[in-house]
Amino acid sequence: MDARTWLITGVSSGFGREMTERLLRRGDRVAGTVRRMEVMDDLRAEYGDRLWLARLDLTDGAAIGAVVxxxxxxxxxxxxxxxxxxxxxxxAAEELTDEQIVHQIDTNLLGSIRVVRAALPHLRRQGGGRLIQLSTYGGQATNAGASAYHASKWGIEGFMESTAKDVAPFGIGVTIVEPGSARTRFRDGSSRLATPLSAYDDSPAALTRGIRDPALPSVGDVAKTAAAILGCADLDPAPVRVALGSDSYTHIHKALTGRLAELEAGRDLAFSTDADTDARAGAA
Known part of the structure; x- marks a missing residue:
C-alpha cells in the first residue's frame, strides 16, 4: 500500500497519539494538531518532516481554517x-454551568464541524479522500449525568451522516467511529466534572462523579482500537458507522432496539396525524 498523508486533531495522547505513532512507523506522513507542541518532541526528533505539527484549540474557530x-x-x-x-x-444538566456547556459544544461539535468544512474544499479539488469522525457509543446511547457530552456527540453524528450524503459524489467517504471504554486518559485526564448539587447525591447522575476512579474497568484495548480506526480508511465503500468494543456494541444495540420498539408502539398514532387522502389531493 502506498504511503498516505493524514490530518489528525488531538495527537498528544490517547487514540490520537497511538494512531500517529503507528502511521509514522509504517512510513506515512501525519499532520497533527496539539495544544502544547513540546509533548511531541520525541516523535519530531525521530521522524522529522514526516510529522507536521500545529498548535490548535478547537474552540478557536478562526484558527481551525488557517491550520487546515x-x-x-x-x-x-x-x-x-x-x-x-x-x-x-x-x-447532571442542572449542575452544569452555561460556560461549561458552551465549551463542550464548541469543542466536540462546532470544532469538529469547522475542521470538516475547512477540509472539504481541498478534498474536492484533489478528487476525493476520507473523513473519519471519532464519536463514542454515547453518540447512539445515553447515560445519566452526561447530557452535554451526549448532545455534542449526537450532534456530530447527525452532521457527519448528512455530510456523507453531500460529499459522496466527490469521492469523499465518511465514517463515524464509536469506541467503547479504553484507558486513553479520557476519564482521568481530559474529562471535566460539574460542581455537584446535593439534590443529585442519590440520583443516577451521581455515578459520573467517580468517572476518574482508576479502578473503573475498561473493555477496549487502545492499540487494537487505534489500528481499527486507521483500518476504516481502507474499507470500500466507507461504512457510515463502526462500533468498536463489545461494550460499545452492547450499549448501541440495546439503545437502537429500545428505540425501534418505541417507534413501532407509536405507529398507529403517527399515521393518525396524516391529512385525509382527499385533503392531500386537494392541496396538490
Whole structure:
C-alpha cells in the first residue's frame, strides 16, 4: 500500500497519539494538531518532516481554517482527515454551568464541524479522500449525568451522516467511529466534572462523579482500537458507522432496539396525524 498523508486533531495522547505513532512507523506522513507542541518532541526528533505539527484549540474557530489550509498547502495532499480531539463533560444538566456547556459544544461539535468544512474544499479539488469522525457509543446511547457530552456527540453524528450524503459524489467517504471504554486518559485526564448539587447525591447522575476512579474497568484495548480506526480508511465503500468494543456494541444495540420498539408502539398514532387522502389531493 502506498504511503498516505493524514490530518489528525488531538495527537498528544490517547487514540490520537497511538494512531500517529503507528502511521509514522509504517512510513506515512501525519499532520497533527496539539495544544502544547513540546509533548511531541520525541516523535519530531525521530521522524522529522514526516510529522507536521500545529498548535490548535478547537474552540478557536478562526484558527481551525488557517491550520487546515496550511496543512494542505505544506503537504500538498492529505488523504484522510481524522477528527479525534475532544473531551467529556459530566454532571447532571442542572449542575452544569452555561460556560461549561458552551465549551463542550464548541469543542466536540462546532470544532469538529469547522475542521470538516475547512477540509472539504481541498478534498474536492484533489478528487476525493476520507473523513473519519471519532464519536463514542454515547453518540447512539445515553447515560445519566452526561447530557452535554451526549448532545455534542449526537450532534456530530447527525452532521457527519448528512455530510456523507453531500460529499459522496466527490469521492469523499465518511465514517463515524464509536469506541467503547479504553484507558486513553479520557476519564482521568481530559474529562471535566460539574460542581455537584446535593439534590443529585442519590440520583443516577451521581455515578459520573467517580468517572476518574482508576479502578473503573475498561473493555477496549487502545492499540487494537487505534489500528481499527486507521483500518476504516481502507474499507470500500466507507461504512457510515463502526462500533468498536463489545461494550460499545452492547450499549448501541440495546439503545437502537429500545428505540425501534418505541417507534413501532407509536405507529398507529403517527399515521393518525396524516391529512385525509382527499385533503392531500386537494392541496396538490
Amino acid at each position: 489550509d496550511r496543512a494542505f498547502a505544506d503537504l500538498g495532499r492529505i488523504d484522510v482527515v481524522v477528527n479525534n480531539a475532544g473531551y467529556g463533560l459530566f454532571g
